[in-house]
Amino acid sequence: MELIWTIVIGFIVGVLAKFVTHGPGPQGFFLTAALGIAGSVIATFVGRALGWYAAGQSAGFIGAFVGALVLLFIYHMVIKSRGTST
Incomplete structure (x- = not known):
């Protein structure tokens, strides 16, 4: 059940x-949702590793939001580096 909750929060x-972010973001609904879900999952595991969350507890809304923003930042940096290398 915890993974389902993490996915739902990550999707939102x-x-x-x-x-919130501007610039060319991931195109498509599913890629945007996947980045959010991945950000939520990463925030959950990092939070557990740092002792912020107990076992069986998922990242909160703010933690998941920060995780998604970090992944979007990385996405923008990768896209920018691809555009300048061609």
């Missing part, structure tokens, strides 16, 4: 993070 957060 991915869509919100897309609206």
